[in-house]
Amino acid sequence: MEPFFDPSQTQESHVYKDKAIENWVRGDDTSSLIQQIISLQQLNQNDARKRLANQLEISKVNEDYEFVLDVDVKKKNGRPLFQTHEKTIHAAEWLTTNFKRTDIVLLQIDGIRARKEASVYTRLSHHDNIVRTFGFVLDGSRHHFQNSIMLLQEYASLGSLYELLQERSIHFDEKILLAIFLQIIDAMIYLTLNNVVHGDLACRNILVFHFDATNPKNTLVKLSDFGFSQYNQFDSFTPDFAQPTSNVIPTRYAAPEIFLSNNATNAYSEKSGTYSMGVLMWKAYSRGTIPWSNISNDQDVIQHVINGNVLSRPSNCSEQYWVIILQAWSLLPSNRPTFEQLKQLLINQTELGGISFVFKLKCSIS
Template identity: 75%
Template sequence: MESFFDSSQLQDSQAHKSEIIEKWASENDTSSLIRQHISLQQLHQNYAIKRPANQLETSKTNENYEFVLDIDVKKKNGRPLFQTHEKTIYAAEWLSTSFKRPDIVILKIDGIQARKEASFYLHLSHHPNIVHTFGFVLDSNCHHCQDSIMLLQEYASLGSLYELLQERNINFDEKILIEIFLQIIDAMIYLTKNNIVHGDLACRNILVFHFDTTNPKKTLVKLTDFGLSQYNQFDSCASNFAQSTSSIIPIRYAAPEIFVSSNTMSSYSEKSDIYSMGVLMWEAYSRGAIPWSNILDDQNVIRHVKNGNVLSRPPNCSEQYWTIILKTWS
């Protein structure tokens, strides 16, 4: 990772660590890759890598704690709303406030990737279809939390899209589903403009804030969970960074190229997100069904997808939108 904080570029268009390329160019007067004449005057910083890397490094050491636990906000009593090995979501409430504020949760992220994921939440927070993060929360009583981050976020009272699909024993009107898809796509376009790949699109990672069966425009969903996200421009230049990302693959939502590459994380791209978007749409039409539920073994799912097989059309999906879903897998 260290090399990407001091990355440079020569006329061979490849990224190199500055001190290494300076030494090579001064001794050999050629590019280390294309063997053509090159000079130190042509050396310049590779800002496509340097800027995002510096942002990540800054987020590691200079958190600006906007809130203090048990002074500004507190966890509500009871069990966490959600808990895995690396993430816990607590219901929370504001303290010392004289005016109405939005309902909130505290997201606690553990592990070496915590600050990276937190930086994505904060960077993308202002889009209307991405979960809003208010800022960092300081727990002054926790003296062993170096690899933990707490964020204050808005609370989605209706839970995830997956939960909504499972709980409502009805087939949603297609107009409602299309409105949901359009909002998710709008969020994904925003990620693309910021050179970010989500890497884990699924109904479980879509939060539902408003839902109206009679008026689709009153429905509001937001994208969440950036645990597998990464900067797209790192893919071809920074394999070390990519390999440091969690190696967990959402197999039943992943594009075929994810299973082909020896460097799994570097295979994630805008295209692989589009593929996963198609699976998400299939899942929503199928009322939260597990993709490839007829295949129990994930390894068999991988073989099936690599061989070019696709999911079957849900009965309630119109021909018009099924054609669109198929295009996401082509």
């Protein structure tokens, strides 16, 4: 039997040598010993091993650089399209000619979760309704910043769904909204199959690439912003990977169990996602109205949600779809549909109403 060099022991008393940890860091997060997900958080290790794992992860990202700033792509002049403390989006353009001339942006992510958020983008970039990430971009001027990552992504010229809903000149027929909902749900099914919880499903995080107010088949939206996302049963090398990018819960979209849990991030699940999907649907029907806009204090909103109160039905929401939204808002997660079930509920009603959608659906595991 091969001896264990530099063994590390988990809380379940399984022993792993450093080579196994290295293999896990490099992409195999399943223990060859017990065929279960292993977590660095559960390893009884010293600081040196944690630094080793972190360095290995950094080197793995460094190996993945596919583009170089000012060689393959460059930032366009002007102010960023979007900017927060931890995220900046710049309009960009190709400098090389061997790529299709897709409109692009540069997404710069800063902070302790930068590498993990970036890995979610790159891992889940192969679905029609998730924003496409072309790869990592090496920025020589910032290469020494350990917690800074730059990604090259496709550009949504129509902005977010929230912005589109603000355009009062556009009429949103219910069948158009349903087409949008089904595309978002399909993206969420894909995340679920890949053991990822988004954590911040909202209209502002849905990008619009094509929109046709008369034909739902010509409308295309994509899910973005994985800053709050986390892997189910999968921890990071950094102690607070499961924590959102900031300690802010999207209160007016969040499910009641998020507020009731001592550790909110542990309460996020597919079912908390379907609750948020219900709020997103309500907001789309309501043309971007803030949920619980009649209540200014977020603590009062939290109490309403915990008590099982729900938003009022928008006048343009048909009864059969309102019933489905109410199911998504069930107080108990076990009473809510999964995303797959939610999709089928909507499809069943669209078929009864004679509405037909044709999408290229991708719901396989990446």
